[in-house]
Amino acid sequence: MLVWWRPKCTAEWFRHWRVFTRETFSCPFSTLSAAFQSDFSSGDEKPDIVHDNKIIRKRPRILSSESVVQTLRCLKRKPAVAFAYFKDTESIGFHHDFSTYSEITHILSHSRQGKMLVSLFCQIASTTGSGGPEILALMNHLRRTCATPHSLSFASNCLIKAYTICHDAQATIDMLSHLCRLGYVPSAWACNFVLKFVARSSGSEMVAAAFDQMKCSQMTLDADSLNIVTRSLFKAKKADEAVQLWLEMIEIGVKPHGYSSFIVGLCHCGKYDLAYEVLQGVTKERVPIEAMAYNMVMDGLCKELKLEAAEKVLELKAKQGCVPDVYGYSYLIRSYCKMGNALKAVDHCEAMESHGIKINCHIVGYLLQCLGKLGKTSEVIVHFMKFRDSGIHLDKVVYNIAMDAYCKLGNMNEAVSLLNEMMSRGLAPDRIHYTCLISGYCLKGEMQKAQQEFMKMLEANIKPDIVTCNILATGFGRSGLLMEVLDLINHMMDEGLEPTSLIYGVAIDSLCKQGNLSEAEKLFYIVEEKGIDNVEALHSAMVCGYLNSGWTNEAYMLSLRVAQQGSLVDHFSCSKLINDLCRGGNVKGASDVLSMMLKKNVVPDVVSYTHLISAYCQIGDMSTALVWFNDMVGRGRSPDATICTVLMNGYCRAGQFQVACKLFDQMIELNIKPDVVVYTVLLNGILKETLQRGLQGIAKERRCYLLSLREKHQKLLRSMEGEGIEPDVQCYTVLIDGRCKAEFLEEAQALFDEMLQKGLTPDVDTYKVLINGYCSQGEISKAEVLSQKMKDKLMTPDVYTYRALIYGYYSKGEIAKAEDLFQEMIRMNDESMSSDVLTVSVSQQKTLQS
Template sequence: MAYNMVMDGLCKEMRLDEAEKLLENKARQGSNPDVYGYSYLIQSYCKMGNLIKAVDHYEAMVSHGIETNCHIVSYLLQCFRKLGMTSEVIAYFLKFKDSGLHLDKVIYNIAMDTYCKNGNMNEAVKLLNEMKCGGLTPDKIHYTCLINGYCLKGEMQNAQQVFEEMLKANIEPDIVTYNILASGFCKSGLVMEVFDLLDRMADHGLEPNSLTYGIAIVGFCRGGNLSEAEVLFNVVEEKGIDHIEVMYSSMVCGYLLSGWTDHAYMLFVRVARQGNLVDHFSCSKLINDLCRVGNVQGASNVCKIMLEHNVVPDVISYSKLISIYCQNGDMDKAHLWFHDMVQRGLSIDVIVYTILMNGYCKAGRLQEACQLFVQMTNLGIKPDVIAYTVLLDGHLKETLQQGWEGIAKERRSFLLRANHNKLLSSMKDMQIEPDVPCYTVLIDGKCKAEYLVEARELFDEMLQKGLTPDAYAYTALINGYCSQGEISKAEDLLQEMIDKGIEPDELTFSVLNQSSLRSRKIQFCA
């Protein structure tokens, strides 16, 4: 008894090395540990998720001729399930069952839940019937498990049948059961069944909670039944239920699912004025959708309101907002939000830096883009091929700006070549291989600098690496040949492009219109 108490205490404090030594010492003294000592260790390792150790101790216990019990079995099965090892759950369950061990309700529930989540409803139902035949009375947990399984498969008629069977057995469903069934009805578009279910809850003295209403509202919206969602939302708002912010979040998400971004934004603002805030997920989704439709002011307001409520947007939300400001050419505001990220200690990755660098390049502010690149590398953030491509393209565009017109063409070509080669050398040091867009920028740069031989070498290098040039890559080289009057090479390249099933785009046709390849364009279009 004293030994087991010590084992229990050590395991509760997770001093498992000491507990194992105590187990070993007892065995050396010729007194084999009992099932309780092993049980404490197996349970502790299962809680840690250390399945190897748990199974090792289980097998050691069996090798000493100690019979297992339902507690140990349930610990192991729950650990398998938690680690997503569903096949092992079933294998061990069948192994324990075949060994003649009298399994309890908890073990049956674990196996049934595993079958249900794997979509094997026939086996799950067999276990329920097996329980009944073996003298075990299924409870609401087992019935709810079956209902959830059928709902996951969209078999709502079977789910309803199990629900009715549950009621006939005088087993009262709880709020969890009703929520699962409501979610299933919503996903299947069974609107009236949801309202009937809410009435049945009331008849059984159960008040739907905010989660129940939230499931129904989002479900209605997902199924395109927005008017029903709004009716239910208005009813709930008038009731003034607890956790009303869950309802607001559900309705905002519902509007967004239906494509009603403006309605979602107006509801968000109204809720904020009342001193409430929808959940973080809904805020993030709203920012994303507002950016997608180009409502940069709305997205910015959502971020500001979140910060006023001491809720910091995540990196993705900041990235979306910075990106839309960059697209609009408002680099000052883009940098302000970037600076806000830095000040709040958010982990800024290469994606955010690249978005901002790209914005500066497109705004003709290459120097600031280069400064960001240096800042990024100094912070230990490794640039990727996209970041390098952005800078390569930035240098190319800078040479084409009007401000360079006073500089001799040869000088411009030399500087462009030098800048590109410097970045390529850095990529090589970083062991970063160019992809198709990167090669396209490089080829375009060589062509603009009138280094056609080098451009062709890059094109061939891309092919040798197994990369497939797209319409942009072909067009860049075709344009280079045309600009230098090498029409036959351009014509051969165009034919190669067509033979490979790569359809010329508008830019290709624009190049053709400016050259004697106009007839080939007509032939292709025919």
Template sequence: MVLCRQPKHVFEWCIHLRIAPLGLPCRPFSVLTASASVQSDYSSDDDKLNCAPSEFARKRPRALCSASVVQTLHCLKRRPAIAFAYFKDTQSIGFNHDLSTYSEMIQILSHSRQGKMMVSLFSELVSSSNGKGPEILSLVDHHRRTCGTPYSLSFTIDCLIKAYITCYDVHATKCLFGRICRLGVVPSVWAWNLLLKLIAESGEYEMVLTAYNEMKCVQLTPDVYTFAIVTRSLFQAKKVAEVLQVWAEMTEMGVKLDTRGYSSFLIGLCDCGKYDLAYIFLQEIIREKVPVEAMAYNMIMDGLCKEMRLDEAEKLLENKARQGSIPDVYGYSYLIRSYCKMGNLVKAVDHYEAMVSHGIETNCHIVSYLLQCFRKLGMTSEVIAHFLKFKDSGLHLDKVLYNIAMDAYCKHGNMNEAVMLLNEMKSGGLTPDKIHYTCLINGYCLKGEIQNAQQVFEEMLKANIEPDIVTYNILAGGFCKSGLVMEVFDLLDHMMDHGLEPNSLTYGIAIVGFCRGGNLSEAEVLFNIVEEKGIDHIEVLYSAMVCGYLHSGWTDHAYMLFVRVARQGNLVDHFSCSKLINDLCRVGNVQGASDVCKIMLEHNVVPDVISYSKLISAYCQNGDMDKAQLWFQDMVQRGLSVDVIVYTILMNGYCKVGRLQEACELFVKMTNLGIMPDVIAYTVLLDGHLKETLQQGWQGIAKERRSFLLRANHNKLLSSMKDMQIEPDVPCYTVLIDGKCKAEYLVEARELFDEMLQKGLTPDAYAYTALINGYCSQGEISKAEDLLQEMINNGIEPDALTFSVLNQSYLRSRKIQLCV
């Protein structure tokens, strides 16, 4: 507090304090009050005195000497507040304190621990505006030699550092530290922490680390606050490696952090994205049974969930409960969000129910995760049902939830309910935005109600809600599907009039829409205009035109455009390339499909597995197994996942050209690689063995021997199928029946046919024809006719092959009868 000051004569004041005035004139110059002198006798509180400057006497007294001031201060050493007031008072009348008077004052304040007075004294001394007084380092050195106790010296240095921090910047304060250390005086850990905090606030983390290392060099042991300051600064600079080094040093020094310290450390790791490290450290902290703040748990759980390490996140939630922390909405929210993201609705609902069972109230964010998961899984009806359920429960509904529900109604084609939700939003004080209006426009376009879509668009404009590029693209696509060519061009003009330039995606949607609507010529006109004008990401435009040609059945035009674009240095997107390869193979232009693959590889774009499979299959159908094998090898060398389908395609190709041995070798290679064969692969080999038996190379072998070999090969493959628990399907049974018939094992063929029926499989025309052919080849025409009738009775129409087999058998029978 500010004390009232009454003028007194120095002599009377000194008599009051029983101090002999040494050569002091009996003239008024001091304004210390008696109340101050009494109060300060037993006080050491800094707040008890705040001295104002004294009033000068009309006549200046004789100059004071340093010795008398020192003696007076010494007599006042048990009254630090009065001593400090006297020190300031003498200074205010023009006395220049020197090394001795400052030292005495510092001795008094340090022994009585008057921190505020000491900081005030040093602040005035080191201030740049005050050029008087002794040099600060000389004063420190003198106090070092005369203070008597290390504790007094440490207190003095602490106050000096605090004063320097108040008056100077980081670099000046750090420089003072160095100069003090060179005097042989080591500032306390508290002072170093002040310096570290000052540097950290300036954002210079490298200087923080330097100061920290200097602190260790002077043999000081950092404390908890030191580590907190240093690690926080390093975390802000994203220097995780340096943080871990500091952590290791802390562990070696035996410094134990408290709950807040550990929590801050874990949060820092999470802020740097090092969730795995945070999780590991948390396990150690839990083992030491140190409580951790809920925020640290939640941040680590959030990180684990973002990395989809959900098992660990669930264990962490359990550990949190064991540590006595009450489950909160955040941990459950992270798990529900992640499981919904991966489409695991069962786990998401389990955690939601667990959350509710703990009495934790849900919120609109968690509900939106669940509803979006339903929508992602195509469960549109469930989206609507749960939305209504949460709505009836009184849950606060935000714009996101309304949009999800509106989208569900639109996908169901229930536009009336969607519009009602929009109006409900308005009446509830929520302002619909462009997302909600775009949702309605998309719903009407999906139903083909383009006029209603236009009305919503106009309502959106009247509400001063600016459509974005997504809105325009959806509406443009709707116009195209409805064949409204002029409306599309008008919409593009409208976009540009409102300062929104159509992008390549907009034009691409329009082009594809024209083609799907049967307006290929309009698509070409728009394509030519935009290509001539030029546009960013023009490859999107090229991709759209290629897909448009393919949709219209103009595969050759799509191929020529692809080649022209490639020569210009551009490449259509991966989807368009794959579709082009598929259509070229379908129309028999295998060389064109091969060229597309080569051009893709020249542009460092690797075709997908389906494109390779289509190309290999096309070459196999043409009997060009060498090129099929080349593309197969290229596929393997590029590290693509070659599955059983690709192997089966190649095996089937080899079998068709009579290269059964290579097909068998490929089968063995496939199984050795750990690729499990399926029933189709076995069917291909079974059929291959049958064809091999009937080829010219077997003509020199007796008929009985051929039948035996065929039967042995089939039994071997069937045994392998059984070991792998692969059941034959209808095509497989058909091949087996055909083989038995050609080997003249008709009884076994019929048994296979009956076995197929007993398993609930329905024979097709090929299966019936194979057995009919077997009966006919053995002259059992009546059985063949009975089987044909059975086939018709079962609703299976005989095909041309069936009648051809029967006609040939009738002709053979007639010829035999004529010969007889």
């Protein structure tokens, strides 16, 4: 480096010259260096001075380490000049040795010239440097010769800084350890500087390792060191390690001061509960915490729906003198709205206003959406108008929520008015607003207006999306507007918008409802062959179309084909198919459909299981019915009273009354509350079992069975009363039938009267069992009274009622009345019933005559 590159240093040098001439400035720097060196040498080597102001120079001496060291010592009070001299002598070819490096290091350290010392150390430590001294030896020499500890500390700091420039993190850490072994005690600044460097250039593991190494070397670590390491650990999502380190540092006496950053770090790692505990602890000690830390803890607790804790954080924040802000309240209001607690959300809105905090449109949106989800549509409108009139700026989202509320209430005029108001405020409507209006008109069935809004949307260059088209197509389909559905499909294709399977399904469903099943099939096969996303929806639509048209077998065959292709129609279609197959007597087909659902890991609902189990019970296959019942329970579907009733009734019809009773006991154990139907099935089962046993025994045993029937019925009635269950018409009919069969006609009539007193209207079956009971006991007059009451109530007796009455008349020998009743039955009933009763009547007459 040339001297004129440093003007200030050059001026200092020239001060030491006794004579300045123009020739002096024309000399090369090597000559000046030699001359300057000789100025501080022996007297015979000084330049001669003549009176003509010219310098007569002797031949300059070659630079030596001793002379350079001597010169540097003379310049020790001028470190900048000394460093310039050191660099410039190097630039002219002089090779510095250990002594010159030691001297310049001593000068720069003592004068605290940081930039120069770092530059010098960078030169020594650089891997590209050559011929320099060994850095540790240089530092060791400085340690022995330097008198002031501050200079040593300053030099070590500069060396560490130089290493961060020239080397990586590991080399810097190693150098720090070497300095410790030499006897240096690095300052807290140096340790923190290294930790920051490692944190920037390496991962959290390296930072933690460096920190551990510093602790082992007993270096000076403080609260800043702790903050640097914990911040790195939090960044790597190692919250547990950060907490452990925090506790260890507190135990050794380091008092942290970055509580806010520590709490924020815990929140970044999702440790909201722990952050809350730390926050509670430090606030008790009145440690100041930043508002951001409070807000982050509240946000985290609100996300985990721990709202009581979040409210306590808000209280702590207020106690510490932190002014409540919009963020904390916003987190609470958003979370309470998410939970559906609109009342608490409104309370916090009022608390905000009481603290002078303005409510923004986002908070208004949270509250209105919550009210809408709770079905409080009218309250959505009330609160919207309140916030609007208060002058709060409302965005397009809030306007859309209010428009949707008006649409759900059927007030389309107000919804349109809100759209116009929004536009007058400079807010341009988008696809969502128009879709809202279209949906509202579709719900009201005003498809012409819905179509007009769709056209306005197109005129405004707003492209509808799949949701808009699905809503409009569904509205068209619900209104039977098949051509409009097809036109919408064509429009979507023209706009490059592929119609969804839902829209095609609407078209197929509309065709089926109009009786155009063949056209629906054609469209179905065209779209299926074309290929479409979510083809299961298309298959489901066709299956439902078949079922709605009564083509159950075709629906079943299509579902089988879909299953063979590896797909499955939707849950609703499967359930409807199972129900129709069971109703048509195709129990095996229904079982196959349910099995297909299970193979696709789709667990049918209890209703589907109930239809299938009921079908097996009707054909008397109770073993298969029980298999499906156990399968349902094993797949996590909780049985209800309905399916238990179906199974119990099946067992009773199959003569397995004891099994039905066991099932009733299992219901009670599973906390399934029985209803009146369950008790009716049991009462009827007891009746049938008792009669069956009574017919098999002698007259005396039969009477005992009939007496026990009444006792069992009474026991079940007491159980019903304990459950608070009142008998209905069917239940009373079974009780009356039981009393009649047991020949307790007075009790049967009392039960009949009790029904009337409770306001229950007896049906044909009720009259039938009581009439049959009176006829069987020869009390034909009472049976006649009941028969007349049936006619007064416009009830037509069935074949069994006529048979009982005719048989009663024949038993009493009143043949004419029997024949008159027979003629009446011919006038009021069909021929099949008449021939059946006639056959019975003739048979009974012959029996009596014989």
